[in-house]
Amino acid sequence: MPVREKEQTSSNVLSIDIGGTSIKACILSEDGTPLSEFQKIPTPKNSTPEAVISCIKELVVCLADDFARISVGFPGYVRFGKVETAPNLARNKWTNVELAQQISNLFDKPVRLINDADQQALGIASGSGFEIVVTVGTGFGTAMVYDGELLPHFELAHLPVTKTKDYDDYIGTKALEKIGKKDWNDRLESIIETYKTVFNYDTLYIGGGNSKHITLELDHNIKLVTNKDGIKGGAKLWQVAEKYHVHTTYPNKK
Template sequence: MPGIEKTEESKNILSIDIGGTSIKACLLTPEGELFSAYTKLPTPKNATPVEVLKVVHELVSPLQDYCKIAIGFPGYVKCGIVETAPNLAKNKWAGFPLAQEVSDLLGRPVRLINDADQQALGIISGKGFEIVLTLGTGFGTSLTYDGELLPHLELAHFPISKTKDYDDYIGDRAYEKEGEKKWNERVQRIIEIYKTVFNYDTLFLGGGNAKHISFDLDHNIHIVSNRDGIKGGAKLWAAEEKYHIFTTYPKSNT
């Protein structure tokens, strides 16, 4: 079939960003330029693996001209397997082979990493110690040095008080409950902690709630968009395959 031949010859990358609120997708050139419109659908309220896969299939069905898939996922993943998914369906994701399921569903090789790490690859300059924080349904962190991802840490679950972790403190639930003013004060506190602990060269603030930041930022702190972050799917495929970047192939091709 002509359509299939065109897809197989394509060098484009399908980049998917799975979030607690929405699932986004676009096609990228190998250089990371947008090849298609940036599209999204709401994350299902009952965000089990089966329901999320249904939305992914619906979202990407119109996008045909690609040969590889990059996925950013809101939790800890290792070798294509989901370990945690704190802002999706509770107790449904641990051990789920998401990369293999998507690879079989769409018939392409898949690389799966944490969503903040994928965002970072699309945003960072590649110079020095750079950190990306995502302020969305939950709180995400990616650490990079000279353009290379450092091992992922789920700092969202680091305690900030006796009863709250970072997710509780500045995630979407906190924004809705406490209001914009108090939420901004909390974000400022987190930034001060990161300054002291990490002494970063540059800090990027992304995610859907970054647009609500109302305080002045230091010269080395920048607000970025999800559209910039999804471009990290191309850099994920340009990276060497390391212990934290694992490629899954369709079973029919193995």
């Protein structure tokens, strides 16, 4: 039985951001204006699909029942509404998971599911030039935008940095806890220098829960952003999704 049965006439969007550390949600207007408080709860340690769905239900209870569509940012590779990978959630529990369908059935609303960094980029990027959004949190999220066009998702987090580490291992939360803030900032500075050389970006945005630990001096074209900025991409996703071939999942009707 869906949690929400009442027919909605609004064009508001429930925007959800699933992270390795916390799960966030708020209600947005069609143009991305927040209409509710920004709610978040810790991601469960045993972050199985069932546990994550339960957290989403708990979050939405705190929000107004006035949304017609749902956007979900997910920390992994998604395709046609299904989760294929989730490196920072429960191990071996997220292969071929129909997450969009489960959420659509739960709330009886259409759902669009996208990589979490891509959704953040839609909410943050200015639309001018070549822009990169990275998130430093449990792992290392990346998204690229060129003149407002979201580029296909690149899993740069899994590029090797050493023989044994990828970017997730090198700059994620476990690395921060192991090596401390000073060395972690040194690593981030090294990544930024590599990005400057390889990508020649116009603007680099840095968000994620660990961005609060950044102490290095940033160039004029590097901007710190918040999860609240990024979650606004949930509204943009419904304006531009056809362009990016994002799948829309509709509730199963019995």
